[in-house]
Amino acid sequence: MPTASATEQPSSAQAQAAAVDQLLGQAANSRQQVENAVTAVEQCADSPSVSSAQSVLIRAALDRQSLVAELGSLNVSQLQGGAPAMLTLSRAWSESAAADSAYARWAGAMADGRCTAGSSPHTADWDEGLAESGKASADKNAFVVAWDPIAVRYNLPTRSADAI
Structure with a gap:
């Protein structure tokens, strides 16, 4: 029985769902x-x-952008409702990346001395x-x-919105 090469997209619905689940697991790590x-x-x-917090936020934005790219390369043709679900997930991760980037800009301004201990003013970036x-x-x-069905x-x- 031939085996699939590493570059082939999974064709079975089970393999496609597992590939999405793997990305969801990666995403759960950055939220906290x-x-x-x-x-x-x-x-x-x-x-x-x-400054350290700013670095974390920049990295999180990059990680989420990477997840969006990986998600876009997945074949979900065998998953009933898979394509619209993945569009929603892609949008969510893109919005999260935009939030992380905005918070990182805010952190950069605060690191430059615009805050005092216990008090960070909320800016347009925040x-x-x-x-x-x-x-x-x-x-x-x-x-x-x-996704849960x-x-x-x-x-x-199954996943909660807080875990992705």
């Missing part, structure tokens, strides 16, 4: 780091901690981060509604 980084900027304990994060949350919720069908873990 982003929340911690935003909190660190809010607290503005010192410039090095705010407002943009909050708005993009809200859009991302709505799209993540919509994705979960579409697919996950159940293929014996994969």
Whole structure:
């Protein structure tokens, strides 16, 4: 029996669902780091901690952009409802990346001495981060509604919007 090469897209629905699930697992790792980084900027304990938080936010934005690219390369043709679900997920991750980037710009301004211990003023970048994060949350919720029946069908873990 021939085996598929590493460059071929999975053709079975089970393999396609597993590929999406793998990306969802990768995405779960960054959420808590982003929340911690935003909190660190809010607290503005010192410039090095705010600069470190900015680096975390920049990395998170890049990671999410990478997930969007990987998601776009997946074949989900065998998954009922897969294509619209992946469009929603792609939009959610793009919005999350935009939020991370906006929060990173805010952190950069705070690291340059615009905050004092325990107080970081909210700027237009913070407002943009909050708005993009809200859009991302709505799209993540919509994705979960579409994804969880697919996950159940293929014996994969269901997800919460907070975990993606």
